[in-house]
Amino acid sequence: MxxxxxxxxxxxxxxxxxxxxxxxxxxxxxxxxxxxxxxxxxxMTLLDAYGIDKGMGDLALKELEKLRKEEVEKENNI
Incomplete structure (x- = not known):
């Protein structure tokens, strides 16, 4: 062009x-x-990226929640 x-x-x-x-x-x-x-x-803005790969985003969020839960449990056991 x-x-x-x-x-x-x-x-x-x-x-x-x-x-x-x-x-x-x-x-x-x-x-x-x-x-x-x-x-x-x-x-690309965050608005553009929102929902671009919802499946991967959901998996990442679940993994982060799992890791945070494990951290909280370790903190409570100390």
Whole structure:
């Protein structure tokens, strides 16, 4: 895809790309430079990540609850 660089280094991300990646005014982007390449990534927010992998999140939460319960039991036995 070809884009033009305007004053102050401004480039316009085409509308279809913005829609596909859910980029809107005020969205934050991550910019990386690798050699002669510029890599622009949409920065994921906590709101974006919410529910992204609910199954793994539920497992992680159960594991954390189990570990915390074990810690409390150890503290009570001391």
């Amino acid at each position: 070809k884009v033009k660089v305007h004053k102050k280094g401004i480039i316009v991300i085409p509308a279809d790309v913005r829609r596909r990646l859910n980029i809107s005014e005020g969205s934050y982007m991550e910019l990386e430079v690798e050699g002669d390449k510029i890599i622009l990534k949409r920065k």
